[in-house]
Amino acid sequence: MDRFESMRIFTRIVELGSFTKAGEELGFPKATVTHAIKQLEARLRVRLLHRTTRQVTATLDGDAYYRRCMRLLADLEETENIFSEAAVNPAGKLRIDMHGTLGMHFVMPVLPQFCERYPNIELEIGMGDRLIDLVRESVDCVLRVGELRDSSMVARRVGTLEQVTCASPAYLKKYGIPQTPAELEQHRGVNFFSSQTGKAFPFDFIEDGKQTSYQLKGSVSINNADAYAACCTNGFGLIQVPRYHVEEALQQAKLQEILAGFRPDPMPVAVLYPHHRQLSPRVRVFVDWMAEIFAKAH
Structure with missing residues (x-):
């Protein structure tokens, strides 16, 4: 297993707090995930994770390594996207979340247009009013209304509501x-x-x-x-x-x-996404599309 794959496994374990959940999401058996972390810790000569019967958390060294991994993986994705078809023809699963009433009024009626424009993107849409942890719940972006207080997220305003x-x-x-x-x-x-x-x-x-x-x-x-x-x-x-x-x-x-x-x-409407997702072609086209939708709504 190469180093970047090991980094992906490690970052998802930190975000999900579980070897099993990380393996299930990435398509690896738990034994493979465990072996990858053992090899990673042996190579770095530090302990990256605290393991208990209830949860898995990063050590101080693990937290520092996690932050560097996120920057490296984002740079890798950006570099690959520049030279791949994904830059012009985004593909793969896009997980988004939005307030139910907002989604039903503005998004769902015109959703077929997005699917027709980007047929290779598979949408997974959550609707509710609760605040979610984008990183831990593996959500790519959320559509939210109101003043934004989460400075850990990248935010792009796409419209306003009277x-x-x-x-x-x-x-x-x-x-x-x-x-x-x-x-x-x-x-x-x-x-x-x-x-x-x-x-x-x-x-x-x-x-x-x-x-x-x-x-x-x-x-x-x-x-x-x-x-x-x-x-x-x-x-x-x-x-x-x-x-x-x-x-x-x-x-x-x-x-x-x-x-x-x-x-x-008017209340601002914005799409929020983690810093490491700001270069994702799937997120970029969805954000641009939402800006179009709200511009037409006015």
Whole structure:
């Protein structure tokens, strides 16, 4: 087994925390994986991994070696892509993840176009609202909405989503239509809370050129986008969402936009991917395609 293959095995063991899982993903028996690591440690004369019955973790030397391996493997992939057909005709499996409502609205209706353009790419799509570990879960890239806080990932903005504040006609008939954000103290909101922190997201507005945030009282808090909109339709209070998610309800007068003159800034949409995937032809064409999709959506 050559050194680069040994590096690939080692990096996947570190990322997955398991000899067995790394072997299954790479198509090697566990015995082959174990032998490769023993040879690698013998050649380097250092211990790279801590092994227990429950998990496998990198030693300090192993962590340093892992980081160097990732740079070398990325450089190798880039070099091979420059001189291979993959640069112009990407092929292989592309694992992506995206928010369910975003994917269903923007991606799934036009997905056949991507498959027709790149017939040799096999897509594996995950949909949900949880944050995933791209490296550990072997995901190539994710489509996300909102301000990005993970500096360990490469991020390319592909679009923006206009936000609107809405309420049902029945709610507005009962409580009145607020004319300024300051009047929200007299109103109720459906609060959308973070699955990670448990905290409710505030309602944001632009007043006199500056962003202001308000926390509204309410009887319902939720962390599912469809249920969030349904609560509003059923009169539980105000919500603030990307327009696309309630466009049909607005057109059918099931919901009504309020405070349109104080709309918050559009929410950014970006594709995130690990640094070692930034030169992958499959990731590159998917990111470019997503930029096309959101450009046409506006």
